[in-house]
Each structure stands twice: as C-alpha cells, then as structure tokens.
Amino acid sequence: MAKRSSPARKQTGRKAKAPTRKASRAGASTALALSRGEKAVSRGLPPWPVVDDAVVRAVTKVLKTQPLNAVTGGIQERFEKQFSKYHGRRYAVMTNGGTSALQLALAACGIRAGDEVITTPYSWGASTGCILLRNAIPVFADIDTETLCLDPSKIEERITGRTKAILVVHIYGMPADMPAIQKVARQHELAVIEDCSQAAGAKCRGKLVGAWSDAGAFSLQASKNLVAGEGGIVVLNSRDAYERALLAGVHPVRMKAEIRNHELQRYIDSLGPNFRPHPLAAAMASSQLGRLAGWVREKNRSFAHLFRRVGHILEPHGAEYIRQHKGTVHGYHMASLKVVHPELREIPRRLIARALAAEGMPVGGYVGTPIPLRTRFADLRFHGRGCPWTCRHAKRLPDYAAGRWPVVEEICREGEIILHGNHYVYDTKLMDQYAAAIEKLVANLGDLRTRAERADR
Ligand SMILES: Cc1ncc(COP(=O)(O)O)c(C=O)c1O
The missing domain is CATH 3.40.640.10 (Type I PLP-dependent aspartate aminotransferase-like (Major domain))
Structure with a gap:
C-alpha cells in the first residue's frame, strides 16, 4: 500500500488550497443547522435505481x-x-x-x-x-x-x-x-x-x-x-x-x-x-449493464469535484491509492470520509457526522460494531450448539476478543462518517452545497467544541 503523505497534499499531489476567503466568510456568518442555522444542502439526489x-x-x-x-x-x-x-x-x-x-x-x-x-x-x-x-x-x-x-x-x-x-x-x-x-x-x-x-x-x-x-x-x-x-x-x-x-x-x-x-x-x-x-x-x-461504466465515471467526476473543493478538510479513503496505482477506479457505492483537518480532529467524529447530516448531507454510519465483536461471536452462536466452532473439523477457536483489530475498532468507536446515496449524476451544484456544509463546519468549530464539552459532562 502506498506510503502516507501529508494530508494537505493527498488529493492532487499539490499543496491543497485553504478555503477561499469568500467561503470562510460565508461559513463564519452562518450558524450550523444543528444550531438552528439554515441548511447548506437544499438539492436532493436523483432517484435510484433508474427505472426508465x-x-x-x-x-x-x-x-x-x-x-x-x-x-x-x-x-x-x-x-x-x-x-x-x-x-x-x-x-x-x-x-x-x-x-x-x-x-x-x-x-x-x-x-x-x-x-x-x-x-x-x-x-x-x-x-x-x-x-x-x-x-x-x-x-x-x-x-x-x-x-x-x-x-x-x-x-x-x-x-x-x-x-x-x-x-x-x-x-x-x-x-x-x-x-x-x-x-x-x-x-x-x-x-x-x-x-x-x-x-x-x-x-x-x-x-x-x-x-x-x-x-x-x-x-x-x-x-x-x-x-x-x-x-x-x-x-x-x-x-x-x-x-x-x-x-x-x-x-x-x-x-x-x-x-x-x-x-x-x-x-x-x-x-x-x-x-x-x-x-x-x-x-x-x-x-x-451497458450503463454501469458511465454511472461509475460520473460518480468519480462528482467526488473529484467535491474533493477539489474540500480535500484539505475531509478526504476519501483511498485517494492516495488512486494516485499511486494508475488505473484504480472507485465504485462509490458510498463514500467514506476521513477527518484530516487538525482542528476538526479534536471534535468527536460522531458529532461531525451529526452536524453534516443536519446540514442535509446524506451522512450516517454503516458497520457500527466490528463483525467479530458482535454477540454471535461472544456467544459462539450461529447454527446453534456452538456450531460451526464446535464442529469436530474445526481444530481451534480463533481469538475474537477486542483489541485485535485496532484500525477497525477505532473507526467504529469514534464513529463513521459515511456519505450514503448514489451520486451517479454529475451535479456540481449538489457537490458545491456539500462543500459549503463542510466549510460551514470548519467555520463553526467553537460551537462544535462547546457541544462536545457539554456531552462530556
Ligand atoms: C459487502 C456486502 N456483501 C454482501 C451483501 C449481501 O447482498 P444481498 O443483500 O444481495 O444478499 C451486501 C449487501 O448489502 C454487501 O454490502
């Protein structure tokens, strides 16, 4: 897998631009939707699946x-x-x-x-x-x-x-x-x-x-x-x-x-x-089937537009992979977003997801609990009577205890920020609204910090 580079350089290989002054000003003057501000996203997604x-x-x-x-x-x-x-x-x-x-x-x-x-x-x-x-x-x-x-x-x-x-x-x-x-x-x-x-x-x-x-x-x-x-x-x-x-x-x-x-x-x-x-x-x-490649292409164009705007704040897992291995195409069934902005990292991911969802972005969790940490594994309960783990052909019981998958456990514990929905139509206006929601988040860090502190108490 590719070596990590500095987050600011990840998307394009060039230093990412800071938010424009105009965008920052607009964000600063607008309260988060969580705090009764106006939603940043008014556009909806096109209907999926396509039934034409x-x-x-x-x-x-x-x-x-x-x-x-x-x-x-x-x-x-x-x-x-x-x-x-x-x-x-x-x-x-x-x-x-x-x-x-x-x-x-x-x-x-x-x-x-x-x-x-x-x-x-x-x-x-x-x-x-x-x-x-x-x-x-x-x-x-x-x-x-x-x-x-x-x-x-x-x-x-x-x-x-x-x-x-x-x-x-x-x-x-x-x-x-x-x-x-x-x-x-x-x-x-x-x-x-x-x-x-x-x-x-x-x-x-x-x-x-x-x-x-x-x-x-x-x-x-x-x-x-x-x-x-x-x-x-x-x-x-x-x-x-x-x-x-x-x-x-x-x-x-x-x-x-x-x-x-x-x-x-x-x-x-x-x-x-x-x-x-x-x-x-x-x-x-x-x-x-004949339309699949076109839909995937449009999703990649849509997300490329979004990440050009906000790559320095939130970025897709795999951006570096795409850059390093020529020919990789993300299918974007969903988009997983990782917080890399140093100040945003102080805010719990769950709260960021909640704030983006309130702005009108289709953001939510997905996996929730890592699979081996689910009750079926703790109780060894699937077919009943401990099967398949107690089957005489199963020679050992793998260790399913917490702590063995630090990356997954951390993602699930801190909260996932997954953008759901099928973005198969190249809609720059929608992506600009997502970008505005993210910029607004950065402009309202004080509000988010206060919320996080209150939740801690
Ligand atoms: C990664 C993965 N594997 C398997 C499945 C199961 O597919 P199906 O619901 O069609 O049985 C899904 C469905 O969401 C999936 O996301």
Whole structure:
C-alpha cells in the first residue's frame, strides 16, 4: 500500500488550497443547522435505481414472452453471458441475492466444514455469514486505513494450517489492494474470493473487481451500483469451480445439463438450497449493464469535484491509492470520509457526522460494531450448539476478543462518517452545497467544541 503523505497534499499531489476567503466568510456568518442555522444542502439526489423506459421495456418483454420459472436458458442465461464477458471471465451464475452468490463462491472454491477463511471485520455481515453458513471458520485480519479493505500486510499473521481462502470485500466500492493480496495467497496456496457487492464497475489497476480472484460475488440489490431489485451473481474462470458453484444452488435440470464432472454428477438432486433468481430481476440488471461504466465515471467526476473543493478538510479513503496505482477506479457505492483537518480532529467524529447530516448531507454510519465483536461471536452462536466452532473439523477457536483489530475498532468507536446515496449524476451544484456544509463546519468549530464539552459532562 502506498506510503502516507501529508494530508494537505493527498488529493492532487499539490499543496491543497485553504478555503477561499469568500467561503470562510460565508461559513463564519452562518450558524450550523444543528444550531438552528439554515441548511447548506437544499438539492436532493436523483432517484435510484433508474427505472426508465428502457428498463420497463426490457422487463415487460420478458414478462410477456418468457416462462417465469425458467431453470435454464432465457434472460438469466443471457445476463450471465453478458456479465461474465464484461468481466473477462468464462462463467457466471446468477442468484437471488449477493448472500447466495457468496455461498456459491465459497462452494466453488471448495471451502468445507472446519476450513478457516481470512476476512475483514469491517463489512456488511453477509461477507462473514457466508463462511459460517458453510460451517467454516471466519478469521479476521485488520484493515488498511486508506482503503478500509483487508490490509495485505496483516493477513500472513492469521494464516494457519487450516486456512483455505482469503475473502476480500471492496467496501463502499473502493478496491482492495488485489496485487498484494494475490501475492500472499499465491505464497500460501490459498483461494481468493472477492465480495464485490458494493463495487460493481470499480477497477484495480485497470482490471474490474471480480476478475482478480477465483470467484467474484456481486449483490444486485436495489441500492447497489448495478440493480436487479434483489439478486446476485458470481463470476468464475475455471470449469471445475463453475460446476461446484452450480451444484451448490441451481435447479437439478440445469445441473444435469451442465455438470460434466463425474464425481459431482453423483450428487445432482434437489437437496440443496434454491438460489435461483427471478427472470424479471435478470431482465432489469441486463438492461442496465451497458450503463454501469458511465454511472461509475460520473460518480468519480462528482467526488473529484467535491474533493477539489474540500480535500484539505475531509478526504476519501483511498485517494492516495488512486494516485499511486494508475488505473484504480472507485465504485462509490458510498463514500467514506476521513477527518484530516487538525482542528476538526479534536471534535468527536460522531458529532461531525451529526452536524453534516443536519446540514442535509446524506451522512450516517454503516458497520457500527466490528463483525467479530458482535454477540454471535461472544456467544459462539450461529447454527446453534456452538456450531460451526464446535464442529469436530474445526481444530481451534480463533481469538475474537477486542483489541485485535485496532484500525477497525477505532473507526467504529469514534464513529463513521459515511456519505450514503448514489451520486451517479454529475451535479456540481449538489457537490458545491456539500462543500459549503463542510466549510460551514470548519467555520463553526467553537460551537462544535462547546457541544462536545457539554456531552462530556
Ligand atoms: C459487502 C456486502 N456483501 C454482501 C451483501 C449481501 O447482498 P444481498 O443483500 O444481495 O444478499 C451486501 C449487501 O448489502 C454487501 O454490502
């Protein structure tokens, strides 16, 4: 990962400008919305997901012309082909959600009961839940402060003789450092799985996320970068992995049609879960895929505009990563903001988030409690009766005690400042209003300090 540079230089490589006198004056004369001042943000976000005539036509066509219970072929197969080709992979399996796509990814990589999978403590729960659902054991490594994804330098110390895979999450759409993670995986002969649920369209060194690993799983849920309403998809490059994924969740008719491996053929039946997607979901996602790259481009333009204005105050995790590794494209499912302004650092992050939200920015938290510090891990309660940790194949119980993931624990303790919402339309007026909200925050540090002191008492 890139070396840290001074915060003021991070965005552009040049010294960042201080707020203009005009902006400072305007901020100073305006009270925070928290203190009954006028809100800085009056503009709203454009509606998401996009449901325009093209989507309605695509969905209606499928509704009128195709069976709604197709188990092979049809729009689902077309979308799988489209999506795998888009990622330069040979295979894809669409599912009814990102959670089920992750389960197919683990099955594809041959993860079995008692196997250890190293993953991030900073994510949506499903990226760990999919490990537990396979009766495997999650082991957590800390995250990188710049990307908020798994820190490649923290993985090795967590590897044991039971480790089988590394499960990476490109959180908020920011790609993890995949070349460094791949290097560790190769050295220890581990599979790599990518959870790209928040990162469709993001790129690491010019290559789309999902195409870096043995299995790349995506959620197509309504808030994500590519939408089916509810849905998911996994991309794969090896025939073996593809057939194992099929065995883990498609209809037996499709298994019979596609599984060639004689060993796997013996297990074709209807005992497995039904992870099949709705064809209308496939129609929606398929009709939008051609627009994904454009939406991601516009999000990057929008945030570049915002960070040009306020990069010296709040900045995105990963800005340095983008600068250092040419070709990295943030997917901006959300934007994670880090406080670097020296004076702002004195103010609790929770209060900053509250103040920005009051100004009208869609700011809030996300992860809340690091995954290993949640009650299920303290109580070893998932399947019941201590399973999977008490399974005879699980040879040891990882340490899930607080203090082992200082970066994540600090972020969650101090409060997250996450900008939610899909900024897929390049709207400089909206970004200028966000910038005004942030400038106003800096101009009202006294007010915030008093509030913080009062809360302390
Ligand atoms: C990182 C991550 N992984 C997995 C999922 C699960 O996806 P789904 O809700 O489609 O099952 C999500 C959904 O929010 C996610 O953000």
